Every structure is written in C-alpha cells, then in structure tokens.
Amino acid sequence: MNLSKGFWENKYKTNKIGWDLGEISPPLKSYFDQLTNKNLKILIPGGGNSYEAEYLFKKGFKNVYVVDISKQPLENIKNRVANFPDSQLIFADFFDLDLKFDLIIEQTFFCAINPNLREKYASKMHKYLNKNGKLVGLLFDAKLNEDHPPFGGNKEEYKTYFKPYFSLEIFTECYNSYPNRQEMELFVKFVKKGI
Template identity: 50%
Template sequence: MRLNKAYWQQRYEARKTGWDMGMVSPPLAAYIDQLTEKNLRILLPGAGMGYEAVYLAEAGFKALTVLDIAPYPLESLKERLPASFAAENLVEADFFDFKEGPFDLVLEHTFFCALPPELRPEYVLTMNALLRPGGKLAGLLFDFPLTPQGPPFGGSKEEYEQLFTPYFHIRVLERATNSIPPRQGSELFFIFEKK
C-alpha cells in the first residue's frame, strides 16, 4: 500500500498535519549548524512544509533539492524560501520514482516513518541509489513500537540496524537529547554512511 499524492494533498489541505512542528527540528538544526561545506548536494525527501530547507537556504547552502509527492507544501515553501532559491529545485514527485543524484547528504525527518512499513526495504535501496559512495543519510527516526495506526508507523533501533546495515555504515544511532518536549524519548538521531 502506498499513501499516494491524493492522500497527502488532502492531509495538507485539511490541516491534518500533527507531525508539523512549525519550525526546524532542533536536532536537525544542530546537525546542520556543524556542516561547513556549503556546496554539499543535499536532498530533503518527503520534505513537507520544508522548515529544514528554509534553514539550510538561509544558512547559505547552495545545492538543495526539496522533494514531496504533494504540491501543497511545495507551493507554501516557494513563499518562504529566499528569492535566490531556484524553483526547479522544488520537485513534486514520488520518492520511489525519483532518479536524480548522486547526493552528498540526504536529510530525513518523519518521511521514513510515514511510509507503510512494507516499503522500508525499498526506501533503503532507493537511498542507497541516490547517495554517492561515502554519502550520508542523516536525521531523525521515531522510536516507538511499530503500529498499523500510522502514519507515523513507528519503529525501533534494532529494526533500523537490521534494515540499513547491508548498505550503510551506522556512524550514529542514538536517542536525540534535544527533541521538542512532545517528542522527548521517541526520536533517534542517526548518521548512516553509504558503503
């Protein structure tokens, strides 16, 4: 089962976006703040309202691609990004059909856990294909029991290690210490490096 374009567009239009914090996630902001190479080719898949994209653009990162299946968040993002941001780098597409690359870095925030769990192995293969050798997939994954009542669907450190280890070196996979209060204790910060 795929939650398709119509599903996500309807969620945005109806404002049924409980995952939306209205700001860049503090763990991701802290990670972005320590990046010094402003020419990294960065992908933000399933970017939603794109707070991380705005944060990156305002920090001077030049090679951003923002991907979402629904047009609603991308239209909103156009109004919030700096005027210098190239509109063609806002891409409306299904992640699994997206073939651009290779990227140096992919930032993950709520996208993985919004996918039905049966798509997770395909997600790993797609990420592997999108990253250059040694490229990094970094961000946040939810850490609460897997549930059919998603999205989000949850997951565990053990599941993530099993899924990603064949294709990625697990550089960091630990409890996020600077999550917003409603997410304290339920987010894992990670950095996986493509083998």
C-alpha cells in the first residue's frame, strides 16, 4: 500500500477526491464559531483543499497553517484566498514538521494515513502541540476500507493511541455531521498531557 506523494498528487489531478466536501465540515464550523482567541496558532494537517483554513482565515485567524504532501490542494487554497500567506501553506510530510501549535484540527487526515502510522500520529500530535494544546476534529467511527483510504476504526481502538498523550475531554458521537457522514463520525477534543 503506497500512499506516497505521487499517490495523493494523482488523486487531485484526476479529481478523485471523494473525501472533499467542497465546503467547511458543519461540526468544525460550529467549533470554530465558538473560538474567541484569534491569535491561536492553528495547524490543519493533510489539509487538502481546506475550506476549514479558508473559513478561519476569513474570520480573522491569521495564524492558520495547512500542511499537505500534495502541492495541488495548497495551490487551490491560494487561488481561492489570494492573501493567504505562502509561508503558512506547507508542502511537506506532516511527520517531518518541526513546529509548535496551540490547536491542531483533524479532518480526514487520520483516516488517510496508513493505519500502522496511527500510534506515530498520536505521538507527533503531542509533540507539535504547545502546553495545554488541543487536538480537535473528527474521526470515522465505521468499518471502512482495509487496502486503501479512507481507513476506518472505532472509539476503543483510538483510545489506545491517544490516551498515553492526551486527556480525552470530548470523545463522542457527532450529532451534526455532513449528510453523507451521519452516524459515522466521532467528535473529539483532546488536551495535551504534560508527559
């Protein structure tokens, strides 16, 4: 299973991006609308076309960063939001970052990586967050594919990855998912443990 840079670039070139809602995910919009600190340094990993980054930026959150292994979606963001800072559109592998954030948003990245990287994902999230930093977003609560993304899972499995690094403050069935994801998502808000 080769989920390389080329694999993802080809998905965008051939427009095989079924995970892309074409708009901000309703649960994340609701969460963002509650945020008041516009100085938060926010990362959206594996952000793709990131309507979430666009929404935050237009609401006045100027420290929003998107990292993606594919260049095309980063260019798509720049085309939609001309004044989005180039330095905050990071063309790189998430696992190679050397930055710190107050808030990291999970939106279809966890389900896109090879499942054998899930434990590494949790430890990197912990590493990339500042003290009391938060990992917030959506995880699939469904049995999906085994040989290609999106990869599914369940709450009990996810706990094994995140409990060592985070206080699982909110970990519940999502009530306001996008229509085609109803009853398939968990909304999570994990707070970095001081380990």
